[in-house]
Amino acid sequence: MKKYVIFPILAVLLLVSCGKKEKTSLQKGSPAYKLASAVSVKVPYLSPGKNNVLISTKDFKITSDDVFQTLYASSGNGAEQLKAMGADRLKQVMEQTAANLAEKKLLLESAKKAGVSVSEAELDSSLNQQYKHAGGKEKFMGFLNKRGIDPDYVKNDIHKVLIIQKYLDKELSGQTKVTEADIQKAYKEDKTATVRHILLLTQGKSDSAKKAIRKKMEGILARAKSGENFAKLAKEYSEDKGSKENGGLYKDFGRGRMVKPFEEAAFNTPIGQISGIIQTRYGYHILKVINRKKETRPLKEVRGELERQIKQQKQKEAYNAFIKKLKKDAGFKAIDF
Structure with missing residues (x-):
């Protein structure tokens, strides 16, 4: 099953x-x-x-x-x-x-x-x-x-x-069927990314507080893009306890390891560049892409692994779309308190 x-x-x-x-x-x-x-x-x-x-x-x-x-x-x-x-x-x-x-x-x-x-x-x-x-x-x-x-x-x-x-x-x-084209595409894509990032938390905050937090992040982003040291900014401002003291560093993480908006920015922002503000369920992020790496092993060696990863991603996407429709049809509403 x-x-x-x-x-x-x-x-x-x-x-x-x-x-x-x-x-x-x-x-x-x-x-x-x-x-x-x-x-x-x-x-x-x-x-x-x-x-x-x-x-x-x-x-x-x-x-x-x-x-x-x-x-x-x-x-x-x-x-x-x-x-x-x-x-x-x-x-x-x-x-x-x-x-x-x-x-x-x-x-x-x-x-x-x-x-x-x-x-x-x-x-x-x-x-x-x-x-x-x-x-x-x-x-x-x-x-x-x-x-x-x-x-x-x-x-x-x-x-x-x-x-x-x-x-x-x-x-x-x-x-959720995995095709040969899916496997070929996945094999040619970057496999891992290394980034530094800054997170300002918004979970549980009011709308007015979120606006203020975004404005603060806009200021940090401007400073980063003006050339200030990103790692130092991360140590000073990031609220991600897992990476703050390491200058916001997340090294060699693969696809599917981070929330989707963060992953998309990490794998699509040019190497050496800084993203725009990314919003996730955790809060507002900005990131600087340090490096990305491709798969070095032969395709025949990683085919099974790629197929499993693609299937899992398709299952996740199919499930998310399905539950989203169920919730819409049911008039699902979360009460803010």
Whole structure:
């Protein structure tokens, strides 16, 4: 079965659980309620007493209580880490989790309408794969028990994942065929890029704050293009903790490793030149291309690798276009809070 949503099941259980049409209401005194109460001190909109809507569609809503319930059910005591997060990071996690819950609910409902089902044998096979990956059923159950996760919840979610995967396989398989022309084109393209970049974060910021951040980035870009040392500017201004102290350097990364707008700039901006302002879900970036490299191995040696990479990219693009249409048809709306 092709994997259009590629991830270990246990790592993303929180993304595939689908709520009922009626609002989830957290039981007062429950672990999820206590968690919601604790974090709502930093973000009042998330108060369990309010149970505010985070995502709305024509047919259902995802509320803050839905998200807290799912986080606790899927992550167990691991959900407690939310208490240590700042307000901006909390908002990011809640927004992304709510969006993922809604997307997976849309997929599951569409799959059921299409008559897609999963047999007990298929479910057992997937469970056995999980046991094997964990080093055996006993270790798998120990993993869940240690984190306070209900095994029945896990089994139910794996069942949902399998339904969605089978549905996507049916709907999108015709869009992911890899041709010889695809392989030849990929082989001739630059394989890796080395850049220095500067990031100013906008996640969780208001529209007015984002405008101010963009204006700040425009000033940094002007200084970089006037000839100031890019690495020094990155050390001074970049908010990317992974590269800031190294002058914003990202060395020899391949295609598919960075978010799409960043990747496009890295592989299309002339070597030695500085890009314009790039907007991603993280914020505003500018980058300077240091170098790019092509594949040096013979085509016959890398053909299989290229084919897998191209297929994965086509699957990703097909999935993104498909979920975008589902969301549009459903009247998907994320609530700003």
